[in-house]
Amino acid sequence: MTTFWDIIHLLTETPLFFVAIGGLTWGILGGALPGISASITMALVLPFTYTMDPAQAIALLACVYIGAEYGGSIPAILIRTPGTNSSAATVIDGYEMNRQGRAGEALGISLMSGVVGSLFGLAMLILLTEPLSWLALAFTPPSYFGLGILGLSVIASMSGGSLIKGLAAATVGLMIATVGTDPISGVTRFTFDIPDLLGGIEPVLVMVGLFALTELMSQSGSSTVLQLNETIRIKLPSWSMMNKLKRSQTIGCILGLFEGLTPGGGGSIAAFMSYNEAKRWSKTPQLFGKGSEEGVAAPEAANNTVASTALIPLLSFGIPSSNSTAVLLGGLLMHGLIPGPRLFEQSAQVIDSIYVGSFIAIIAQIGVGMIILPACIWLVNRPRAYRAGFIFALILSGIFTLNNSLFDLGIALALGLVGYLMRIAGFPVLPMILGVVLGHMVESSYRRSLVLSGGDHMIFLQDPIAVCLLSIALIFVVFSLSREFRDARKTKIEEAHS
Amino acid sequence: MNKDLISGVVLLAVSGTYYAWSSQIADSTLSDEVGATGLPHVLSIILAILGVLLIARAILLRRARTATAAGTDDDQDAHLPRAIGFLLLGAVYVFVLPFIGYVAGTALLIGAVALYEGAPRNWVVLAAAVGGAVFYWAIFVKLLGVHQPVGSLFQGMF
Numbered sequence: 001m002t003t004f005w006d007i008i009h010l011l012t013e014t015p016l017f018f019v020a021i022g023g024l025t026w027g028i029l030g031g032a033l034p035g036i037s038a039s040i041t042m043a044l045v046l047p048f049t050y051t052m053d054p055a056q057a058i059a060l061l062a063c064v065y066i067g068a069e070y071g072g073s074i075p076a077i078l079i080r081t082p083g084t085n086s087s088a089a090t091v092i093d094g095y096e097m098n099r100q101g102r103a104g105e106a107l108g109i110s111l112m113s114g115v116v117g118s119l120f121g122l123a124m125l126i127l128l129t130e131p132l133s134w135l136a137l138a139f140t141p142p143s144y145f146g147l148g149i150l151g152l153s154v155i156a157s158m159s160g161g162s163l164i165k166g167l168a169a170a171t172v173g174l175m176i177a178t179v180g181t182d183p184i185s186g187v188t189r190f191t192f193d194i195p196d197l198l199g200g201i202e203p204v205l206v207m208v209g210l211f212a213l214t215e216l217m218s219q220s221g222s223s224t225v226l227q228l229n230e231t232i233r234i235k236l237p238s239w240s241m242m243n244k245l246k247r248s249q250t251i252g253c254i255l256g257l258f259e260g261l262t263p264g265g266g267g268s269i270a271a272f273m274s275y276n277e278a279k280r281w282s283k284t285p286q287l288f289g290k291g292s293e294e295g296v297a298a299p300e301a302a303n304n305t306v307a308s309t310a311l312i313p314l315l316s317f318g319i320p321s322s323n324s325t326a327v328l329l330g331g332l333l334m335h336g337l338i339p340g341p342r343l344f345e346q347s348a349q350v351i352d353s354i355y356v357g358s359f360i361a362i363i364a365q366i367g368v369g370m371i372i373l374p375a376c377i378w379l380v381n382r383p384r385a386y387r388a389g390f391i392f393a394l395i396l397s398g399i400f401t402l403n404n405s406l407f408d409l410g411i412a413l414a415l416g417l418v419g420y421l422m423r424i425a426g427f428p429v430l431p432m433i434l435g436v437v438l439g440h441m442v443e444s445s446y447r448r449s450l451v452l453s454g455g456d457h458m459i460f461l462q463d464p465i466a467v468c469l470l471s472i473a474l475i476f477v478v479f480s481l482s483r484e485f486r487d488a489r490k491t492k493i494e495e496a497h498s
Numbered sequence: 499m500n501k502d503l504i505s506g507v508v509l510l511a512v513s514g515t516y517y518a519w520s521s522q523i524a525d526s527t528l529s530d531e532v533g534a535t536g537l538p539h540v541l542s543i544i545l546a547i548l549g550v551l552l553i554a555r556a557i558l559l560r561r562a563r564t565a566t567a568a569g570t571d572d573d574q575d576a577h578l579p580r581a582i583g584f585l586l587l588g589a590v591y592v593f594v595l596p597f598i599g600y601v602a603g604t605a606l607l608i609g610a611v612a613l614y615e616g617a618p619r620n621w622v623v624l625a626a627a628v629g630g631a632v633f634y635w636a637i638f639v640k641l642l643g644v645h646q647p648v649g650s651l652f653q654g655m656f
Contacts (some may be wrong), residue, residue, distance in 0.1 A: 164555065168509055168548040175516055175541050182534040185526035189534055190519055213588075217581035220615060386626050388584075389611035393604045396588060397634050401644045409592045413585055420581055425505045447532050455531045 016059060016353060020360035023060040024368055027067020031083045032075055032372075038068035038084045038307075042327040046334070054335035055350045059357030061331045062311065065324050066118055066361045069267060069307040070369065073110040073300055078103060079391055081212035086267025086303035088207060088433060089275045093288065093295030100291050104235040109293050110300045111369045112237050113249050117301035118362040120253040121260065121308025126355055128261075129312050129344075139262070141452060142460045144445035146469030147262055151269040151438045153473035154276045155431040156480035163484060166431045169422065173435020174442075176201050183444035184451070196407035205399065205408055206436045209415025210422075210429040212395050216388060217420045234373045236366075241293065248278035248294035252301025259302070260309025267306040268437055271299035272430075280479070308358060315339055315351065502556035509549030517542035587611055599649020600639070605631035 023045070030041025042064050049057035072084030077094035090110065097106035155170045156163065179190045180200025191197040237245065252274040259270035278298035279288040288295045307324075314325045316339070332339055337347055344351055382390075399412050419429055453459035460466050520538035591607045598606070609627035617623050638644045 164548055164551050165505075168505075168545060168552070171541055171545045171548065172512070175538070175545070178538050178541070182523075182526075184532075185529040185534050187524050187526045187529070187534045189523050189538065213585070217584050218577075220577075220581055220584040383617065385612045385615035385617035386608075388615050389608035389626070390630050392588060392611050393607050393630060393634060396591060396607070397600075397604065397638050397646070400646060401638065401642070404645055406592055406595060406647075409588070409595075413588050413592065416585055416588075417582070420578070420585075424578065425501050427505070443537050447530050447536075450532060451530050 016056060016357055017360055019056045019060045020063045020357040021364050021368065023063030023357070024067040024361040024364055025372075027064040027069075028071035028074075028365075028368060028372055029067075030064070031068035031071025031087075038065055038072065038086075039324040039327050041068045042324055042331075046327060046331055049331060049334075054337060054347070055353035056357075057335060058328070058331055058337070058350050059353040061328050062354045062358050063361040065328065066304070066307050066358060066365070067368075068324070069303050070111070070114040070118075070300075070365060072303075073114070073296075074107065074373065077106045077110060077296070079212065080215040081391075081395070082207055084267070084303075085203060085207065085437065086271050086306065087299070088211070088268060088430070089271035089299035089303075090296055091211060092275065092430075093290075093292045096289065096291040097293075097296065102291065105237075105293070106296050107373050108234050108236040109241070109245065109296045111234070111366065111373070112242065113245065113252065113297040113300040114304040114369075115362060115365055116249050117253055117256055117304035118308060118358075118365070120301075121256060121305035122355070122358050122362060124257050124260075124305075125308045125311055125358075128309075129315055138465060140463055140465070141445045141448035142463035142466035143469065144441060145449055145460065146463075146466035146473070147269075148438045148442035148445060150469045150473040150476070151272070152434060152442065153476040153480075154272050155434055156477045156484075162426065162428075163481070165425075165427045169427050169429065170431035170435040173206070173432035173437075174439040176206060176432075176436050177439020178443070183440065184447050194407070196403075196405055200440070201411060201436070202402060202408070203433070203437045204402065205412045206415055207433055208395055208399060209412040210419035210433060212391075213412060213416025214419030214423060214429070216392055216395075217416060218423065219384070220388065234370055236370075237293075245294060245297040247281060248274075248298035249301040251277045251281065252298040253305050256302040256305025257309050260306040261312055267303035267310075270302040270306050272434065274298040274302035276476070311354070315343065315354075500556045500560055502552055502559075506549045506551075506553030506556060509545055509552060513542045513545040513549060516545070584611070584614065587614060595647050595649070597650050599652050600646035601631045601635050602649065602652075603631075603647075604634055 026045055027038070027041055031038055042061055045060065045064055049060055052060070068084055069086060072082055072087035073090045073094065075081040075083045076087040076090040077098050080091055080095040082088040082091055094106045094110065097103065152170065155166055177200070179197055180188070181191075181198055182189055188198060252270075255274040255277065256267075256270045259267070259273070275288075275295060275298050278294050279285045279292075282288065282292070282294050284292065284294075310325050311328070314329060329339065332343075337343060337350060395412075396409055399408050400406070402408055422429055422432075449459050450457070460470065517539065520535050520542065523535050523538070526534065587607065587610050590610075591603055594606070595603045605627040608630045609623050612623050612626060613619065635646070639646050
């Protein structure tokens with residue numbers, strides 16, 4: 001049992017404070033670089049932890065994760081490029097606020113919502129790690145299938161006014177996800193004998209192509225010049241604003257907890273779901289997509305919550321729920337630490353260091369975030385011609401970093417063109433990204449389930465977790481469809497009156 | 499021609515092509531009941547149905563003289579050639595990178611994009627291009643340890 005004095009000892013006898021700040025700073029910088037995901041940021045620092053004390057090494061990786069999850073929102077708001085997968089939902093209203101000259105406000109809301117989510121996540125991590133460990137073990141292939149369908153169900157409300165186009169975009173996303181090696185039989189699909197396609201198309205390429213490159217092309221082609229007010233500074237939300245954001249942050253925290261606990265859930269699903277739910281429960285849902293503060297707060301609270309709660313299944317059973325926690329698992333194993341109940345008994349200091357280091361990083365996030373953010377705003381305020389050149393070079397450099405592959409650059413450029421054409425034709429890109437992100441999980445878990453049941457689809461109704469997740473997905477879809485029909489009917493009536 | 503109508507036709511074409519490609523996927527003795535072609539076939543059928551629905555909706559709405567292009571951006575449409583030109587700069591970068599390497603390639607990219615976007619032709623463009631390339635080289639190659647292409651022209655110099 002860890003005592004108060006153990007905590008004080010950790011803070012005074014080890015350089016944990018500096019480890020936490022260093023990890024946080026590295027994480028924010030890495031997360032803010034488009035194309036460099038949280039997992040890559042962690043993987044880059046992993047070799048440096050080899051000679052460190054195991055407790056400090058794992059704490060460092062956990063703090064990098066926290067920093068990267070927050071850092072991803074910076075380019076999402078400033079240049080419409082999610083720095084990490086889980087900050088994709090922040091683009092919707094964060095960038096819109098930026099376009100309205102409210103970049104500082106959006107960044108402040110993102111920062112504070114991230115802190116709220118991280119603190120909540122850390123509290124849940126400390127409280128639930130051992131008691132809820134059975135939940136992660138209970139997940140079966142049908143449960144994963146239910147999880148994937150739940151993630152896809154939000155497409156219905158993210159179709160931008162045309163369900164057909166939203167579904168078509170999601171279908172194309174699922175098609176992209178089928179490229180590569182078949183998850184069950186191992187045969188290659190749509191690879192055309194190109195070795196670079198054997199591993200499939202990385203979701204980050206699709207995100208960078210559809211979000212960042214499309215936006216750069218759009219700014220180039222558009223006569224409207226994005227000019228930020230030079231006086232923009234980070235504006236931390238006031239108490240009244242925080243009070244207003246309470247509901248959306250709570251939604252983000254709860255869904256972040258749920259997704260963090262769920263193996264395979266991850267920050268992306270949590271962010272999109274919380275955005276969706278925040279919109280549903282908001283008093284001003286019509287502002288979502290048009291620069292809503294709640295639209296920034298909910299996904300940021302969610303993905304920062306996940307950064308902590310995703311450690312619960314990892315530390316309890318060694319089940320990594322995301323790429324980032326897989327890297328963290330690699331760090332644990334590298335230091336001879338085996339996750340599970342014995343980790344809590346034999347290496348309690350490692351667990352304590354994660355808790356204390358994370359707490360330091362979360363609190364320091366406000367200060368470090370404020371120091372780094374002005375530099376980001378300065379960068380965005382440079383002349384558009386130079387900024388476009390620097391961002392384009394940064395994006396292409398980041399993409400190359402993924403696999404040291406020029407082919408990846410070609411894929412991203414092609415997807416940039418696809419995104420631009422989709423924008424012209426009025427197709428939403430978010431469903432396509434969800435399709436790419438969730439496609440592999442949905443297909444592989446569906447087929448594994450049928451292998452287990454001998455082809456009997458009843459397996460999905462016999463698994464209580466799957467039934468629960470599929471039911472929630474069904475409720476989401478029904479609600480979203482009814483709202484779309486209601487809105488369409490309302491518009492028709494208004495047109496008739498006018 | 500209506501954008502939705504064109505989109506529907508494109509979806510049908512994509513669907514047909516995807517189906518044809520998926521039919522060429524090799525069989526495996528390790529394959530399960532659904533198989534490697536199962537999902538691709540279902541997806542191509544779904545996309546075809548959505549394409550037909552989009553075409554039908556476009557025709558019906560056209561008859562009803564109702565606005566059909568909700569959410570589209572005509573401004574984007576008009577600037578398509580310029581946007582493609584921007585993308586081509588990236589394509590040229592990818593093409594020349596193996597020959598001239600990361601630093602020179604990145605400097606060229608930054609400079610070319612700046613000029614394409616209307617920066618005045620003066621020493622600032624050159625300084626920004628070279629400075630930016632060196633800055634990124636320091637971050638990616640020196641700090642992060644990423645092996646960016648050296649370039650066949652400069653092989654052995656670094």
